[in-house]
Amino acid sequence: MNEAIVKVENLSHRYNSQWAVKDINFELDRNGIYGLLGANGAGKSTIMNIMCGVLNQTQGEVSIKGVNMRTHPVEAKKYIGFLPQKPPLLMDLTVEEYLEHAAGIRLMPESKIREAIGEAMEKVGISHFNKRLIRNLSGGYQQRVGIAQAIIHKPDFVVMDEPTNGLDPNQILEVRNLIREIASERTVVLSTHILQEVQALCDNIWMINQGTVAFAGSMEEFDGYILPSTLVLSMISAPPLDEFLSIPGVMNIEPLGGIRYRVQYTQAQETMERIIETSVQKKWRLLEISLEKMSLENVFAALSQNKTAR
Numbered sequence: 001m002n003e004a005i006v007k008v009e010n011l012s013h014r015y016n017s018q019w020a021v022k023d024i025n026f027e028l029d030r031n032g033i034y035g036l037l038g039a040n041g042a043g044k045s046t047i048m049n050i051m052c053g054v055l056n057q058t059q060g061e062v063s064i065k066g067v068n069m070r071t072h073p074v075e076a077k078k079y080i081g082f083l084p085q086k087p088p089l090l091m092d093l094t095v096e097e098y099l100e101h102a103a104g105i106r107l108m109p110e111s112k113i114r115e116a117i118g119e120a121m122e123k124v125g126i127s128h129f130n131k132r133l134i135r136n137l138s139g140g141y142q143q144r145v146g147i148a149q150a151i152i153h154k155p156d157f158v159v160m161d162e163p164t165n166g167l168d169p170n171q172i173l174e175v176r177n178l179i180r181e182i183a184s185e186r187t188v189v190l191s192t193h194i195l196q197e198v199q200a201l202c203d204n205i206w207m208i209n210q211g212t213v214a215f216a217g218s219m220e221e222f223d224g225y226i227l228p229s230t231l232v233l234s235m236i237s238a239p240p241l242d243e244f245l246s247i248p249g250v251m252n253i254e255p256l257g258g259i260r261y262r263v264q265y266t267q268a269q270e271t272m273e274r275i276i277e278t279s280v281q282k283k284w285r286l287l288e289i290s291l292e293k294m295s296l297e298n299v300f301a302a303l304s305q306n307k308t309a310r
């Protein structure tokens, strides 16, 4: 049997009298990107800090490749790379100096450090800035340095707490691509409070709500739970609603006042294309059509409705 890369059993933590995390269980045994999704304060950082041995849990156990993090933290940490929410960058060091420092903290043998720094810089695309002070790098490049320190010792498992937080849209895309590449050869767990981020990046997801797991499964299962979803459109010459409902994929249409309507659909892309084609053919004068973004609150509501319905 394959040994789990990460095993979390009955994990609970309280900072004072309040439980921040309550009875979390999961096991990861494959490479890929796993997302922890939850609103601010849901408990994501607490879980990640405990998994990485930065915080001691109140109850439960975490093991990395069979090594218990509580009893053998030094050995367990060899298998983990961690990019905390605020990467521990030393702004007055150059990229190379900082990575040397990070490799030292990871107790890498002296003889392996030079080569590892070169490889990590190349992997995250910062080799050309090796002599630059970290404070003189853009936010996106600083995040790359943060990722480089997390992979310098070639860990099997990398944890990233809100890795795209605070980046501009271009930097977000670049860092997402980098995360995909890093995950091609190891297991990555990342946290986010942005639904679209897990949808764009993750193969599997846990939704965390008030310190407990509200949903755990593949991205496909997750989409199955929260679909059907909605789009909003404006039509100047709308047909009778029955006629609109005959478009395959349209499950419901609700007038929102004026020329605006909310449409419930099954398969987003196909249904949208059919609506556009039909409205052109029938001259409904479609002005705009856009997918409605689901808020985390809506997702929780949809998940709990579906659970009671099943």
Ligand SMILES: Nc1ncnc2c1ncn2[C@@H]1O[C@H](COP(=O)(O)OP(=O)(O)OP(=O)(O)O)[C@@H](O)[C@H]1O
Pocket (backbone or CB within 6 Å): 015, 016, 020, 038, 039, 040, 041, 042, 043, 044, 045, 046, 047, 193
């Ligand atoms: N050091 C601390 N002392 C006391 N309470 C804390 C501490 N750190 C976190 N908490 C509380 O524990 C709960 C979970 O916080 P946590 O930071 O794990 O959530 P999160 O999902 O990571 O949110 P965020 O994205 O805002 O960091 C929150 O209610 C938070 O206020």
